[in-house]
Amino acid sequence: MGLPALATKLNSSYERRRPEATLLYKTIQQNWKTFEANWQSDFNRAPLPKYVVKEFEEYLKCGILAHGFLRVKCESCEHEKLVAFSCKRRGFCPSCGGKRMAETAAHLVDHVIPEVPVRQWVLSVPIPMRYWLSSNPKLITQVLRKIIRVIDGYYKNKAKAFGVEKPRTGAITFLQRFGSALNLNLHFHILYLDGIYENQDDQMIFHRIFPP
Numbered sequence: 001m002g003l004p005a006l007a008t009k010l011n012s013s014y015e016r017r018r019p020e021a022t023l024l025y026k027t028i029q030q031n032w033k034t035f036e037a038n039w040q041s042d043f044n045r046a047p048l049p050k051y052v053v054k055e056f057e058e059y060l061k062c063g064i065l066a067h068g069f070l071r072v073k074c075e076s077c078e079h080e081k082l083v084a085f086s087c088k089r090r091g092f093c094p095s096c097g098g099k100r101m102a103e104t105a106a107h108l109v110d111h112v113i114p115e116v117p118v119r120q121w122v123l124s125v126p127i128p129m130r131y132w133l134s135s136n137p138k139l140i141t142q143v144l145r146k147i148i149r150v151i152d153g154y155y156k157n158k159a160k161a162f163g164v165e166k167p168r169t170g171a172i173t174f175l176q177r178f179g180s181a182l183n184l185n186l187h188f189h190i191l192y193l194d195g196i197y198e199n200q201d202d203q204m205i206f207h208r209i210f211p212p
Contacts, residue, residue: 055091062087117194167196
């Protein structure tokens with residue numbers, strides 16, 4: 001998109017978001033430094049991880065013009081808009097999290113997932129196991145492999161019962177680490193092709209497999 005077209009689009013539709021006016025921003029802004037100081041002064045605790053500190057501090061700069069912005073100017077009407085820089089963090093920033101989620105979804109739909117039925121499988125784990133898994137990436141991988149093996153086996157066994165000798169499945173997994181109350185709730189969201197592919201004369205044919 002050329003600069004004039006971009007400026008015209010911004011002029012007609014873009015309004016700067018104002019994170020400083022939201023309850024989340026105000027709460028973190030007013031309490032973050034006190035929380036950090038209290039935590040770091042308690043020698044019985046391990047120091048806050050650097051990535052946690054960076055997450056909060058970058059969020060407090062996200063969308064704030066004082067911390068940097070892009071100035072967009074239309075070459076024909078000379079109208080200007082200021083677009084504040086984003087933190088691009090993955091923790092809890094609603095704006096950057098929403099952008100990342102929308103971009104990921106668009107990429108999957110446009111370039112990854114074929115136009116066939118897709119089913120979401122969600123696996124939650126017992127509370128004690130959530131703490132165990134949350135600090136052990138290798139264990140998460142092992143647990144996920146077993147989950148995939150079980151679901152994979154279901155689809156393949158159903159397909160073989162219908163005479164498909166070498167069925168192929170497909171899945172994408174997203175790991176979510178919190179619940180609706182921001183509590184630690186590590187669980188798996190798995191997007192599974194709701195069926196199997198069969199190679200027939202060098203063509204991949206999809207067969208629907210209905211869920212249990």
